Amino acid sequence: MEHSARVPLIIRAPWLPQAAGTVAGDLVELVDVFPTVASLAGTPAPRYANGTLLPLDGADVSAVLVGGVGAAPGYTPKDYVFSQFPRCDGGNTSAAAFNYCKNSDKEDIDFMGYSVRDAHFRYTLWLEWDGAKLAGKWETAADGGAGEELYDHTGDDGSSFDAFPRGWRSLAADTAHAVDKVRLRAALQAFFDK
Secondary structure (H helix, E strand, O other), X not given: OHHHHOOOOOOOOOOOHHHOOOOOOOOOOHHHHHHHXXXXXXXXXXXXXXXXXXXXXXXXXXXXXXXXXXXXXXXXXXXXXEEEEEEOOOOOHHHHOOOOOOOOOHHHOOXXXXXXXXXXXXXXXXXXXEOOOOEEOHHHHHHOOOEEEEEEOOOOOOOOHHHOHHHHOOOXXXXXXXXHHHHHHHHHHHHHOO
16 A cells, blocks of 8 residues: 555745755645645635635645744644555455456445554555445454554655565564554544544
């Protein structure tokens, strides 16, 4: 999942010369792009017709460009970022290698991988998909769902997935990482329970 979910966020703001060449390790999500670009452009926060602020899933991370924590009121780096990824093999194990869901109806998804990433680990919980409710079967989460993965990405700067062998070995069954797994599963379920 790291290959699909981890993408660089590159922003150029020529009116912020102090931002030129800034490289930050803050965790951000693609839902952060709109609030960040809107803030950099100086546009007002979106509102409903009655004037109430429109809730956004993302956060304005423009403070990273102007000096990080403390540089912008209310900016706090994220502890976790989240993603999800469907698996559509229809019970055909040879199709599972392709994991191609683009031609599948959302009711026909077999499993959903719910994933959380922090500065060091990616934890993914695979849940059976309930096509009628269009949701994962969270009641199986405490038992590890249909499967779980835990990868240690400590020291991985994302520049080469092939050069980082620790990222290919799941630590989900490793008792040395049981605390990490429980912590990340709790963060994952709290996020998706919202």
